[in-house]
Amino acid sequence: MSKQLKFEIGVGLLVLIALISTVFIALKVSNFSGFQERSSYQVDALFSNIGGLTARAPVKVSGVLIGRVDRIELDPVSYRARVVMDIYSEFDDIPMDSSVSILTSGLLGSQYIGLEVGGDDMVLQAGDRIHFTQSALVLENLIGRLMVSLTEGGRE
């Protein structure tokens, strides 16, 4: 075996192992979605408070992932948060009167959108708006309301 061949085999193995490592990191470790984005359609909804929701947060029905948040912006007319969601195309029969709420996974987990399926015959199309929304729970508001109800209860 010539020396040059030995070098080439060694380098070839190194490149191979490095490629396998990179693929492993891309697919198993990070949320690499890169080239084959699942086909989806966009719907949006207005929330009065999104709490800690971020782009790429999951959209779930009964805990099953059906899409992701694409972007969050401020609606210039109503001054409420406009959340644009990508819903995967295979879920194309979601009724018009479904409602979305911002929920938290676990006690301190990240926030996601829970979609409650309605009963309408009309289904959501690309560009439609979901009208029934429930904002994120803000701990301070909750405590404030609790304090009010406690003090009122004490007065009676």
Added chain:
Amino acid sequence: MIKAIASLGRSSLMLLAGIGQMALFIWQLLPLVPGGIWRIRLLIKQVYMAGVLSLPIIVTAGLFVGMVLGLQGHHILKTFNSEEAVGTMTALSLIRELGPVVAALLFAGRAGSALTAEVGLMRSTEQFSALEMMAVDPMRYVVMPRVLACIIALPMLAMIFIALGIFGGYVVTVGWLGVDSGAFWSQMNQNVDWHADVINGFIKAVVFAVLIALVALYQGCYAIPTSEGVSRATTRTVVHASLGVLGLDFILTSIMFT
């Protein structure tokens, strides 16, 4: 008193001269980059010397660093009842910091010192002059392939280091400490971002590779041509490259992850 001021002045001038020499060295190398890429046979030999021969140390270190991270992470996170997050912690600390940095430190010690010693000895035994006599440009045929080989090898080694580290963490936490395997991978998957984390870690590795290659070959080329000079240059390569990697890492982190 006067002597102290004089020595301060001398050392500052030496420092300035060193920086200027380094800049000239880089300036000399830059136009040779495109030609160097096409000298495949020289390049492959150097990638073998720098990369393949560093593989055992990278593999071992990666596994052990990952295993220690898993153990310590599990120990700390258990007090918050969130052992599942150990996967995220291991992966993020390896991808963002430890992978590129530790791989670069090991590379500086293993390959950088070897390069300095090799080139320094070639210089001290007048091999450079001999090459020039045969109208072979030593910068083009000796220095450039080695620089490029470092820049090719270290990012690959860093990726291997990261993958093995995560595997080591997985073995310890899931196999030994009983963390749920599904939670380990899914939490990691949710929190590690391809662009923000993996690509930035890769860029770090490339920057460190350039630094180590330049320091090692600069020290080799300008070593005092005695056995003592070469040994000093080798030491300086490891010290300067390691400190440079750590300092640059701080700067890169403050740019990338804030």
